[in-house]
Amino acid sequence: MPELPEVELVVRSLRNKIVGRKILAAELLYRRLAPGHSPKDFAKTLQNAEITAVERRGKFILFKFVSENTLVTHLRMSGRFLLLRPDNETPKHSNAIFYFDDETRLVFNDQRHFGLMKIAKNGRLQELFSNLAPEPLGDEFTPEYLYRVMQTSRRSIKEFLLDQTKVCGLGNIYASEALFISKINPKTPANKISRKRVAPLHAAIRLVLSESIDHGSTLNVDPNNIESSYYGGEYEGHWRVYDQEGRRCQNCRAPVRRIVQGSRSTYYCPHCQRR
DNA sequence: ACTAAAGCCTGGCTGC
């Protein structure tokens, strides 16, 4: 599922391909993709919009235009952007289409209908993201920050790491991976982790995110690769513990365990990540 | 102010 590295790769790739393009027409095919916009309003607001930038904030993708509007999108579970040529048919589960001035079109494809879009005035962006944690690869995200917000929560550290208002960008995969690297038991309450152990956790979070960006992620996020399924990115199979139940731990050879926390799977090594 | 759980979705898998 797209987490920060996947979103970052989508953004980089789209940035190269569509900045400078003009949207001649926009079509909202699934109303619930953009709650708060009617298809008519959606089409009208984006008609003739010239794309000046594609940016990322947390797991959100932002399309900036010459106008004062920004199109904010979230891929959620299964959302993908596809760049189609005139001879490509629009695939199933396409929920929005943006027709460009060069005959190509950008499609938002999402089989599970979890994805979201919102058109916001630029002046409103700050408040839109006011609850989102600082960028985990940025300067504001320090071990001191992490320790401070960890003190505010008694939830398990695994569930804590998925809370985008505390730490943003991690999802179920990278949360397990970061805890494995920093040898922290996923069941430990966030506020029970000593100051001394926060620095390795902070470093592990940065490591798993930047490493995946550098290796091309585990998912197929190439908007030109319309044939391929969602899975099968270049970095597939490089998970240390995620989805490795029963396989041997890379460090100690103990079998990796799967538990359920907050109705989500957590994978960890019960030997390396002892309480 | 925090935490827990339900809800949104569909394709793929399991078991009968």
Add this chain to the structure above:
DNA sequence: TGCAGCCAGGCTTTAG
């Protein structure tokens, strides 16, 4: 082979 039922999970909303 068919089908009911479950599972996957990012995030919001509701309830406690």
